[in-house]
Amino acid sequence: MLDGEREFASARQxxxxxxxxxxxxxxxxxxxxxxxxxxxxxxxxxxxxxxxxRRAEGDARTFGYINYIAGLTAHLLGATRDHQFxxxxxxxxxxxxxxxxxxxxxxxxxxxDDLVITRDPDEGWVNAGTYRxxxxxxxxxxxxxxxxxxxxxxxxxxxDMGQPCPVVMSFGHHPLLFIxxxxxxxxxxxxxxxxxxxxxxxxxxxxxxxxxxxxxxYSEMAIEGELxxxxxxPEGPFGEWPGYYASDTRPEPVVRIxxxxxxxxxxxxxxxxxxPSANQGFHRSIQRSALIWNALxxxxxxxxxxxxxHPSGYRFFSIIKIKQRYPGHAKQAALxxxxxxxxxxxxxxxxxxxxDIDIYNPDDVIWAMSTRSEPExxxxxRRCWSGPLDPxxxxxxxxxxxxxxxxxxxxxxxxxxFPAVNAVxxxxxxxxxxxxxxxxxxxTGRAH
Ligand SMILES: Cc1cc2nc3c(=O)[nH]c(=O)nc-3n(C[C@H](O)[C@H](O)[C@H](O)COP(=O)(O)O)c2cc1C
Numbered sequence: 001m002l003d004g005e006r007e008f009a010s011a012r013q014x015x016x017x018x019x020x021x022x023x024x025x026x027x028x029x030x031x032x033x034x035x036x037x038x039x040x041x042x043x044x045x046x047x048x049x050x051x052x053x054r055r056a057e058g059d060a061r062t063f064g065y066i067n068y069i070a071g072l073t074a075h076l077l078g079a080t081r082d083h084q085f086x087x088x089x090x091x092x093x094x095x096x097x098x099x100x101x102x103x104x105x106x107x108x109x110x111x112x113d114d115l116v117i118t119r120d121p122d123e124g125w126v127n128a129g130t131y132r133x134x135x136x137x138x139x140x141x142x143x144x145x146x147x148x149x150x151x152x153x154x155x156x157x158x159x160d161m162g163q164p165c166p167v168v169m170s171f172g173h174h175p176l177l178f179i180x181x182x183x184x185x186x187x188x189x190x191x192x193x194x195x196x197x198x199x200x201x202x203x204x205x206x207x208x209x210x211x212x213x214x215x216x217x218y219s220e221m222a223i224e225g226e227l228x229x230x231x232x233x234p235e236g237p238f239g240e241w242p243g244y245y246a247s248d249t250r251p252e253p254v255v256r257i258x259x260x261x262x263x264x265x266x267x268x269x270x271x272x273x274x275x276p277s278a279n280q281g282f283h284r285s286i287q288r289s290a291l292i293w294n295a296l297x298x299x300x301x302x303x304x305x306x307x308x309x310h311p312s313g314y315r316f317f318s319i320i321k322i323k324q325r326y327p328g329h330a331k332q333a334a335l336x337x338x339x340x341x342x343x344x345x346x347x348x349x350x351x352x353x354x355x356d357i358d359i360y361n362p363d364d365v366i367w368a369m370s371t372r373s374e375p376e377x378x379x380x381x382r383r384c385w386s387g388p389l390d391p392x393x394x395x396x397x398x399x400x401x402x403x404x405x406x407x408x409x410x411x412x413x414x415x416x417x418f419p420a421v422n423a424v425x426x427x428x429x430x431x432x433x434x435x436x437x438x439x440x441x442x443x444t445g446r447a448h
Contacts, residue, residue: 086260091139093223093260098135101272102239106249108135109238110171113269115181115191116143117168117213118154121161126214127151128191130181133169134235139257141169142235143227144247146387147399148345150187155227155253164226166211167255172220172268177203183287184342192216210258220266225257240389241284241314243275247388248395281311288342292318295340301333308359316348319365323355327412331379334405344385348392351406356421368408372418379405 086092098108111133119126127150134142145152158165170177176198180191192203192214205214210224235252237245274280285308293307306321320333330352337343338350351369358364386393386401393401410418424432433440433448440448 088139088258091257091260093135093141093257094138096266096268098268099270101270102245104237104245105239106134106234106237109133109270109272110135110141110268111143111169112273113171113178113271115168115170115173115177115216116145116151117170117215118151118165119213120154120188121157121163123188125188126190126192127154128170128177128181130178132238133255134238136233136254140233141223141225141255141257142233142252143167143255144235144238144252146345146389148385148387158227159229162229164228166213166224166226168208168211168213168215168222168224169255170216170219170222172266173216173218174203175269177216178269178271179283179287182284184291187341208259215261219261220268221260221262223255223257223261224259225255227253227255231256239273239275241273241276241281242316242389242391243273244391246391247398250388276312276314277310281314285309285311285314288315291342292320292337292340295342296320296333296336299336299340301329301336303329303355304333305355306359307337310360310362310365313349315343315346318343318347318350319359320350320352321355321357321359322352322409324409324412324415329412330407330409331405334407335381338381338384338403338405346386346390346401347384347403348401349404349406351408354409357408365408369406372410373406373408377407381405 093110096110098110100108101112109132111131114130114133115128116131116133117126117128129145129149129151131143131145131149131151134144136142145155155165174195176195177191180195180198183191183194185191185194192205196203204217206217208215208222208224211226213224215222215224231254232251233254234249236247236249238247240246271280289307289309292309293304296304296307301322303323303325304320305323306319308319308321309315310317310319318337320337322329322333324330334350334352338347343350351365353359353365353368354372357368381403383400384403386399388398390398390401393399409415437448440446
């Protein structure tokens with residue numbers, strides 16, 4: 001798909017197939033691999049210097065924009081063998097086999113693994129976020145953006161000026177663009193810059209003639225359109241990542257489509273959330289854990305040894321592992337993790353543990369919480385950033401929720417006197433192995 005040399009079917013009748021990215025994450029045996037592979041990638045490219053992402057932060061054009069290379073645009077827009085274009089009054093999205101992903105979904109969702117591309121009207125920077133997109137007839141889609149997300153902030157600025165908000169939506173693109181689209185890339189940095197930084201080469205984009213917005217050059221399908229103030233239609237319910245249809249049906253802004261571009265028989269991708277733990281949220285846990293770890297280090301918290309958002313709780317349950325260095329270190333880590341950009345939205349429990357705890361093992365975390373924390377010391381933060389997807393908040397009170405800060409580290413002031421752990425130490429294990437090696441070999445028939 002990337003090299004542009006794919007064979008295209010010649011049929012003119014629109015059809016499409018869907019691939020769900022979730023299948024990549026089903027096998028738990030891959031867990032260790034994914035964790036060991038992706039977290040270093042995120043950390044390498046996001047924190048450590050020198051790294052392309054830092055450079056991209058300084059100059060998004062270095063990696064993010066090929067700046068609409070004229071030749072490429074001409075090539076793609078002229079490539080009618082590969083692409084079909086339809087414009088206002090002639091658009092028929094309903095002709096594509098767009099799925100209803102969950103039994104109780106309120107409609108067919110073309111966008112779950114998509115990019116919604118907007119531009120800040122004041123500052124000019126481009127955002128590409130993954131937000132769900134529901135079909136609303138032949139030439140319209142409804143868009144749900146949670147409060148505080150960048151695409152929603154752009155839209156608000158246009159609407160406050162009484163202007164329509166231009167938007168591009170891309171479907172069926174490079175998997176890395178999806179990963180970037182659902183990552184909390186720092187504000188004012190384009191996801192294309194982020195992805196370009198990770199790939200170490202620019203993302204190829206073409207110029208959307210109706211909106212002036214960039215369109216990923218090798219997307220299977222893209223639309224250009226606009227959101228207009230007050231133009232809303234019912235959106236939802238949808239089976240959301242917490243495992244419920246919590247946000248129900250609400251009026252949400254509609255995108256009126258101006259142009260539709262697609263390859264013949266386009267392949268669209270989907271990532272419909274499922275009740276945890278379907279293992280399908282692994283990539284999200286990995287990404288967000290790394291971003292919170294970055295944010296802690298950027299805020300100057302020393303000796304962070306790990307961050308893990310277990311897929312069952314995901315944003316609702318953050319586990320931070322530290323090597324305690326000073327009084328208040330654990331509380332500092334917890335409060336920053338609870339309020340930094342990647343950790344602040346829809347959090348609930350923040351647990352800090354010592355560096356002898358395996359944060360990827362829920363048994364270990366529950367043991368630490370049960371034996372090192374006291375409920376009377378749990379701090380509660382109120383009126384924090386939540387939203388319609390929070391199933392524990394009644395509909396009339398949605399918007400805010402609370403946070404529990406659970407310090408499950410050994411109390412700093414008497415950590416040296418804390419009861420010793422009665423597990424077999426590595427030294428004692430080695431001594432026993434040595435002492436009984438011959439006997440064990442004789443009994444088990446295997447060399448020890
Ligand atoms: C499959 C999938 C679907 C998502 N759907 C939505 C959505 O409908 N609305 C939303 O606000 N965020 C959604 N998200 C989360 C955002 O993509 C994520 O918060 C991202 O960082 C938002 O981009 P932004 O930081 O540029 O606003 C989804 C994430 C995934 C992985």
